[in-house]
Amino acid sequence: MQKRSTTIRRHREDEAAARFTTDRRRRALRARRLRRGGLALALTAPAVLAYVVFVIRPIAMTVQYSFYKWDGITPSTWAGLSNYVAILHNPELSGSIVNAFTLILFFSFVPVALGLFTANAIRGFATSRLAVVARTVLFLPQIIPLVAAGIMWSWQLSTDGVVNQVFRLLGLGRLARPWLGDFGTALPAVGVIGAWVLFGLCMLLLLAGMTKIDPSLYEAARVDGAGPVREFFSITLPSLRQEVVVCLTVTIIAALASFDIVYIATQGGPGNRTLVPGLEIYYLAFFQRQVGSASALAVVLMLLVLAVVLPLQSLSREGKS
Amino acid sequence: MIVSRREQWLGRVLLVILMAVTVLPFVSLFVTALHPSGTYPAGLSWPATPHWSNFTEAFKAADMGRLLWSSVLIEVGVVPVSLLISTMAGFALGHLRPPGGRALFIGFLLGLTLPFEGIIIPLYYQMRDLGLLNTRWAIILPLIGLYMPFAVFWMRAHFITMPDDISEAARIDGANLWQLFWRIHVPLSMPALSSLAILLFLWSWNQFLLAVVLVSDPLQRTMAGALGAFQGQWGTDIPLLCAGSLLILTPTLVIFLVFQRRFVSALLQGSLKG
Amino acid sequence: MILGTALALAACSAPGGTAGTSTAASTGSATFAGGSPTCGTSPVTLSTYIETGFPLPKNLTDEFTKQYPNVTFKIREDQFAVITQNAPRVLVDDPPDLMRLPQVSGLVKDGLLLNLDPYAKAFGWDKWPASQLEQMRVDADGRRGDGPLYAMGLNFSMTGVFYNKDLAATFGMTEAPKTLADLDAALKKAKDAGITPIVQFNGGATGGLAFPLQGLMASYGDASAINSWIYQKSGATIDTPTNLQAAQHLQQWISSGYFASDVNSIDYATMMSRFIDGKSAFIFDGDWESGNLDQKMPGKVGFFLMPPAQAGGKFGAMSAPLTYGISAKAKHADCAAFFLNWVATNQQARTIDVQVGGSHPMGPADAFMPAVDKNTVTAQTLAAGAQIGADNGAMDFIANATGAIYAKSWTPNLQKLVAGQIDAKGLLTAVQADYKTQIGS
Known part of the structure; x- marks a missing residue:
């Protein structure tokens, strides 16, 4: 501590002296700053190198591949925009994109809405023992691999699974069905798996945000005679703008880029009903060996994620200012 | 903050229900794992005689010991290097702020939302040309690159809060840039670093896509990739699959329960910044 | 700047090289020095990739190692759908x-x-019945x-069709159906x-209704x-008139509720x-299960080939x-x-083939055949093979027409047929369209 205060004092003196520098010293200073700048850039070099070699270059290659017809083995031929045109015209490809957007409903809106509701309901006892246990339990789905979530749930959602067992217990046996094998329910069922995984994260993020809200705001609202509903919409929700945007961003990326869960639970079936771009890229590139159209779909996927996520960020910035 | 008693009860009930829904799949997995291998147990039912031997059988079938070792090797290859180079970059961009640093930073930001599927195809051919397919390097090297946007972003956010005074003082004491970084700033960054380490550890452990595409031998994969392979091979034997899945989950669960505070706060902060 | 360099790096050449300059995939051909190839005497490890869930390959490799102790097998197993993808x-x-x-x-x-x-x-495989190898020959x-x-x-x-004899008896089916109408009635x-x-x-990724469809x-x-x-x-x-009749027949089975209601989620x-x-009377499946069924339900299973539409018609089966x-x-092709x-x-391998695999071994027509108990399904499937x-x-199997036709066309379209999203005509049109794009590419 002592040493630090003396060094800081010395530094102040140094600064005072610097105010009276001659031209020569100023030039020396600039030279030093430049040298330091060079050294600083050198510090970023390893990270930049890894990033360029394993991210930027592959992105550029994906774009390049997307203009070719290539089987990955024999020479390629130039294909122009035909791979992109195919995405528009081939219902299998365009369908996968529609499916991904449908998944947003389940991966994003359900966890955020349910998270808001739950966090609001329990913020009053956020520090109680129950809430502390809940924090650990609700977080479990976040730390296990998505593959594991897929395995567990495909077993639970099967014909003889727990879900149907519960329905039968409740006397709703006629609702029981093979959830992942039914055209009407397969995609929502995959969505439920995603919602299960992402709910805990959203809830805890929102809860953490709520505990930061100044309690006097609520007291003032109560004095004004606001009920819990008005309180939620006029105080809680506006204060959580940033957290909500974060939840939406994370979960929307998870929905659009989903792969693991679908790969394990349905492989895209029944009848392509749960085919998502990630899985279709994998099939096209490594199984059907249509590297060009797979790459075109990959480019479209990257752009779609940006197109959805970037506008969201400005929403959060408005909230801060 | 006044919350009525009725609301409190409602909240508690809701919380308990949600916890039950969260835990149910784990319970179902466990109970199913105890049924005789090769059968199709109906829903959640306790077997007449619990077949604990499924676990030893799955342990052998999955070659758990070597799987664990493989995942550990991948972690060792990915996490320290990623931490070091992203901290260096974060320090430079957040603290030293060199000319051109802002452009570099925006370059990194662009990669923040990248879905891995977007670049998996070129990565495959890149790894093939390097002769690294089917080796752990095929997972380790791309992961380091793929973590850079987030890791640099994270460390930069940390270093931007560090006061300049500290560095100036150290400089006057004659510290060169590396000493300044290594002796002064890295020790001061331990909380940010450890959270980042947890995140990178977890993401590597659970990485599936790279493992599935780039490495076909389950013994060279991450834990999640190995689990995928285990399902591919034993997906036809439900109790064994459940037992194997539980075994593969156990290390993560144990580590989580031991370090849960750290985990939760790291993940929450991680997503807030990301 | 980074992007620019990367683009420059990438833009150097078209993927896979351009035609003419590239090292076009050369078709590998076996080479060995004189006489018949063997495994030699020094230790050899054959890296082997097999389908999981069937005991035959492992029984064979074990027996082989017993007879040739210098050879061991490093085995990787996956489900067939995964193998197809990989x-x-x-x-x-x-x-x-x-x-x-x-x-x-x-x-x-x-x-x-x-x-x-x-x-x-070298081994004289060309002297075996030509039909055995026909499906595995590929021209330029x-x-x-x-x-x-x-x-x-x-x-x-x-x-063909396996049936549970006990269950069949309860609804009065005592002998195998002779015509399609008999099967419908059963x-x-x-x-x-x-x-x-x-x-x-x-x-999932397994369109098993292709079995009954092709039978029809x-x-x-x-x-x-x-x-x-x-x-x-x-x-x-x-998309031919008779295939349409077959697909319509299948559709009628679906709408009559003859398949388990969750057929689209059954692997x-x-x-x-x-x-x-004992939860169902029939399955459409192959003789690779004969050994298994003889072991798990001895004496209780019958087998018949998909009967012809008219009595006395010819039988057909995927083989x-x-x-x-x-x-x-x-590395160790020889x-x-x-x-x-x-x-x-x-001789030992052929015995394993029949007893464990349940199917007919490859090889010369007059080669050794192990004795099979007449009351087993194995005996019935072997006899049916003679009939065919x-x-x-x-x-061959309609799922084998192209590399991707099963996973990317038959499976999704058959699942749609079950769900009533397309009809028999739609099924055949869709598959034919996919077939054309796949062989055109």
């Missing part, structure tokens, strides 16, 4: 010495499989049925008796026309487990070798070929 990649980048193969034409076109003709000559255009040999069977299997009786008539896998196609039409389509003969189409293992548990190939880059020859000719031979009714 095949092109694995053959290039992690070449196995022996591998269970999906449809071969695409793999051959890309030069991934070893040409086995030199081995065929990637059409199957003719040309060099690129794979070998561990045995050749055949499909299905209806089962349904009326409250028994699930058919449990068939059709979930053979009942209504001609096996050789279906083969032409599978072998990609020019002008062949799946192969679930089907077997339910049938063995295909259990194909194994050698990667063009395999030893792998020696193993394949051993499976077809060694007499009627010349062997077909």
Whole structure:
């Protein structure tokens, strides 16, 4: 501590002296700053190198591949925009994109809405023992691999699974069905798996945000005679703008880029009903060996994620200012 | 903050229900794992005689010991290097702020939302040309690159809060840039670093896509990739699959329960910044 | 700036090189020094990639190691759907010495499989009944049925209908149906008796309704026309009047509720487990299960070929070798070929083939056959095989027409048929359209 205060004092003196520098010293200073700048850039070099070699270059290659017809083995031929045109015209490809957007409903809106509701309901006892246990339990789905979530749930959602067992217990046996094998329910069922995984994260993020809200705001609202509903919409929700945007961003990326869960639970079936771009890229590139159209779909996927996520960020910035 | 008693009860009930829904799949997995291998147990039912031997059988079938070792090797290859180079970059961009640093930073930001599927195809051919397919390097090297946007972003956010005074003082004491970084700033960054380490550890452990595409031998994969392979091979034997899945989950669960505070706060902060 | 450099790096050349300058995939061909290839005497480890869930390959490799102790097998196992997805990649980048193969034409076109003709000559495979190897021959255009040999069977299997004798007795079916109408009547009786008539896998990536569909196609039409389509003969189409009748018949079975209601979520293992548990009367499956069924439900299972539409008509059945190939880059190709020859000719191996595999071994027509108990399903399936031979009714599997037709066309479209999203005509049109794009590419 002592040493630090003396060094800081010395530094102040140094600064005072610097105010009276001659031209020569100023030039020396600039030279030093430049040298330091060079050294600083050198510090970023390893990270930049890894990033360029394993991210930027592959992105550029994906774009390049997307203009070719290539089987990955024999020479390629130039294909122009035909791979992109195919995405528009081939219902299998365009369908996968529609499916991904449908998944947003389940991966994003359900966890955020349910998270808001739950966090609001329990913020009053956020520090109680129950809430502390809940924090650990609700977080479990976040730390296990998505593959594991897929395995567990495909077993639970099967014909003889727990879900149907519960329905039968409740006397709703006629609702029981093979959830992942039914055209009407397969995609929502995959969505439920995603919602299960992402709910805990959203809830805890929102809860953490709520505990930061100044309690006097609520007291003032109560004095004004606001009920819990008005309180939620006029105080809680506006204060959580940033957290909500974060939840939406994370979960929307998870929905659009989903792969693991679908790969394990349905492989895209029944009848392509749960085919998502990630899985279709994998099939096209490594199984059907249509590297060009797979790459075109990959480019479209990257752009779609940006197109959805970037506008969201400005929403959060408005909230801060 | 006044919350009525009725609301409190409602909240508690809701919380308990949600916890039950969260835990149910784990319970179902466990109970199913105890049924005789090769059968199709109906829903959640306790077997007449619990077949604990499924676990030893799955342990052998999955070659758990070597799987664990493989995942550990991948972690060792990915996490320290990623931490070091992203901290260096974060320090430079957040603290030293060199000319051109802002452009570099925006370059990194662009990669923040990248879905891995977007670049998996070129990565495959890149790894093939390097002769690294089917080796752990095929997972380790791309992961380091793929973590850079987030890791640099994270460390930069940390270093931007560090006061300049500290560095100036150290400089006057004659510290060169590396000493300044290594002796002064890295020790001061331990909380940010450890959270980042947890995140990178977890993401590597659970990485599936790279493992599935780039490495076909389950013994060279991450834990999640190995689990995928285990399902591919034993997906036809439900109790064994459940037992194997539980075994593969156990290390993560144990580590989580031991370090849960750290985990939760790291993940929450991680997503807030990301 | 970064982006610019990266683009410059990437833009150097078109992927895979441009035509002419590239190292076009050279078709590998077996080479060995004089005489018949062997496994030698020094230790050899054959890297082997097999399908999980069937005991036959492991029984064979174990026996082989017993007889040739210098040879061991490093075995990787996956479900067939996974093998199908992995095949092109694995053959290039992690070449196995022996591998269970999906449809071969695409793999051959890309030069991934070893040409086995030199081995065929050295071992005398060319003297076996030609039909055994026909499906594994591929010509220069990637059409199957003719040309060099690129794979070998561990045995050749055949499909038909298995039924639970006890259940059949409860609804009054005492002998195998002779015509399609008989089968329809039996299905209806089962349904009326409250028994699930058919449990068939059709979930996930496995379109198992292709089994009954192809059986029906053979009942209504001609096996050789279906083969032409599978072998990609020019002008062949799946969308023919008799195939439409077959697909409509299948659709009628679906709408009559003859399949388990969750057919779109049943995988192969679930089907077997339910049938063995006595939860359904029929399954459409192959003789590779005969050994298994004889063991799990001894004496309780019957087998019949899909009956013809008219009494006295010819029988047709899918019959295909259990194909194994050698990667063009395999390290121990000679030893792998020696193993394949051993499976077809060694007395012990042939016994395992029949008793464990339940199917007919490959090899010369007059080769050794183990004795089989007449009361077993195995005996019935072997007899049915003879019938198919007499009627010349062997077909390859419609799922083998192209590398991707099963996973990307039959499976999703059959699942749609079950869900009523398309009808019989729609099924055939969709599959034919996919077929055209796939062989056109």
